[in-house]
Amino acid sequence: MSNENREIVEVDLAERSYQIVICTDELSQFAGIARRWLDEFAHWKSETPQAMIVSDSNVAPLYGQTVLENLRNDGWRVELFVIEAGEASKSLASTGKIYDALVESQADRKTCIIALGGGVVGDLAGFAAATYARGLPLIQLPTTLLADVDSSVGGKVGVNHPRGKNLIGAFHQPLGVFIDTACLQSLPERDYRSGLAEVVKYGVILDAEFFEYLEEHVDRINGMNPEVLREIVSKSCRLKADIVEEDEFERSGLRAILNYGHTFAHAYETLCGYGELTHGEAVAIGMVDASCLAEKMGRIDTHVVDRQKKLLEDLRLPTVLPENVSLSPETVLSCMKLDKKTVAGRLRFILPTRVGHVEVVPDVPEKVVQQILEQRLSRK
Numbered sequence: 106m107s108n109e110n111r112e113i114v115e116v117d118l119a120e121r122s123y124q125i126v127i128c129t130d131e132l133s134q135f136a137g138i139a140r141r142w143l144d145e146f147a148h149w150k151s152e153t154p155q156a157m158i159v160s161d162s163n164v165a166p167l168y169g170q171t172v173l174e175n176l177r178n179d180g181w182r183v184e185l186f187v188i189e190a191g192e193a194s195k196s197l198a199s200t201g202k203i204y205d206a207l208v209e210s211q212a213d214r215k216t217c218i219i220a221l222g223g224g225v226v227g228d229l230a231g232f233a234a235a236t237y238a239r240g241l242p243l244i245q246l247p248t249t250l251l252a253d254v255d256s257s258v259g260g261k262v263g264v265n266h267p268r269g270k271n272l273i274g275a276f277h278q279p280l281g282v283f284i285d286t287a288c289l290q291s292l293p294e295r296d297y298r299s300g301l302a303e304v305v306k307y308g309v310i311l312d313a314e315f316f317e318y319l320e321e322h323v324d325r326i327n328g329m330n331p332e333v334l335r336e337i338v339s340k341s342c343r344l345k346a347d348i349v350e351e352d353e354f355e356r357s358g359l360r361a362i363l364n365y366g367h368t369f370a371h372a373y374e375t376l377c378g379y380g381e382l383t384h385g386e387a388v389a390i391g392m393v394d395a396s397c398l399a400e401k402m403g404r405i406d407t408h409v410v411d412r413q414k415k416l417l418e419d420l421r422l423p424t425v426l427p428e429n430v431s432l433s434p435e436t437v438l439s440c441m442k443l444d445k446k447t448v449a450g451r452l453r454f455i456l457p458t459r460v461g462h463v464e465v466v467p468d469v470p471e472k473v474v475q476q477i478l479e480q481r482l483s484r485k
């Protein structure tokens with residue numbers, strides 16, 4: 106559904122269904138829409154809705170005041186709680202601070218948590234919302250491209266344990282997701298490009314036509330054209346929502362295809378020094394690796410690999426590891442075997458069969474993976 110400058114994606118999850126609104130420069134419309142979402146539930150409806158905005162130290166100074174004032178003008182009782190920006194804040198310690206602030210502000214079961222920020226804020230505030238008083242209403246207000254197209258959709262919330270990323274978490278679907286693509290203007294360029302890697306991923310795994318759309322609109326994507334941004338964000342949300350609707354709690358295995366490129370990517374992220382690669386950059390390289398693997402196994406021809414490389418390069422994403430990173434195939438292999446998604450040491454990959462379709466391949470011979478790594482790590 107859409108009007109001229111707004112797209113709406115409906116996520117159909119029975120009583121947990123919700124809307125994703127995608128607009129540009131409409132933060133001032135947020136309160137009205139959020140109130141409508143709350144009003145749909147008799148037990149949350151209130152003349153004076155209560156909310157706590159959770160944001161981080163980069164995003165709060167940019168958009169915190171606008172959202173706060175917009176809600177107050179609409180009659181909400183609302184506070185802003187700010188955490189330090191960065192992945193380190195996705196912790197139980199920060200969750201504890203949010204609980205403290207909720208107690209302090211005499212929050213009750215009607216208090217709505219509004220997550221204003223990237224995936225870190227969304228996952229953390231979402232986890233606090235899932236657990237405080239056995240569950241508070243949550244609204245996602247994502248401000249990074251990764252959060253727009255990935256983390257804010259699907260209901261996975263959680264924090265890191267010192268021994269493992271995303272080890273503590275829950276499924277907690279939001280009441281709604283409000284995406285204002287104008288927020289991306291202030292995003293560091295590298296974070297924008299990282300988000301684009303996940304957008305390309307949706308095209309490869311699910312939708313050849315969308316992949317083609319991306320190929321045809323490279324210049325406007327690079328120029329952050331508002332109309333094209335709304336289109337790629339809403340299409341990505343729709344594609345992710347389709348998967349989540351089929352496999353909300355990650356039981357059927359379907360949700361696994363969203364991990365295309367991620368087995369390689371996680372190994373690179375773990376093995377490269379901090380800050381060397383963003384998640385999206387690692388995914389871009391990992392998708393090309395997975396495609397090379399598929400080609401080697403006779404599942405696709407070179408053309409499918411080359412189209413992905415070309416699109417990723419046009420979007421200024423890397424397709425091989427940076428020159429200064431030197432990893433041996435053995436190190437990468439053993440890291441992949443430790444991946445929590447690896448079952449009994451068997452190497453499982455999501456591999457394309459063509460642009461727009463992938464399959465889960467459960468038992469890829471280690472030797473073939475080794476050969477691909479040798480070839481790819483030596484940048485041949």
Ligand SMILES: NC(=O)c1ccc[n+]([C@@H]2O[C@H](COP(=O)([O-])OP(=O)(O)OC[C@H]3O[C@@H](n4cnc5c(N)ncnc54)[C@H](O)[C@@H]3O)[C@@H](O)[C@H]2O)c1
Binds near residue numbers: 191251262289
């Ligand atoms: N729940 C899920 O399904 C899911 C899926 C994918 C990723 N994630 C999680 O998402 C997190 C990564 O999210 P991310 O990439 O958005 O990182 P992030 O939240 O750390 O944001 C990246 C940086 O951009 C800043 N920022 C955010 N919005 C901005 C804006 N509009 N203008 C200027 N600066 C801005 C942030 O302060 C931060 O410094 C990871 O923790 C990952 O595990 C979760």
Ligand SMILES: [Zn+2]
Binds near residue numbers: 303367384
């Ligand atoms: Zn990812």
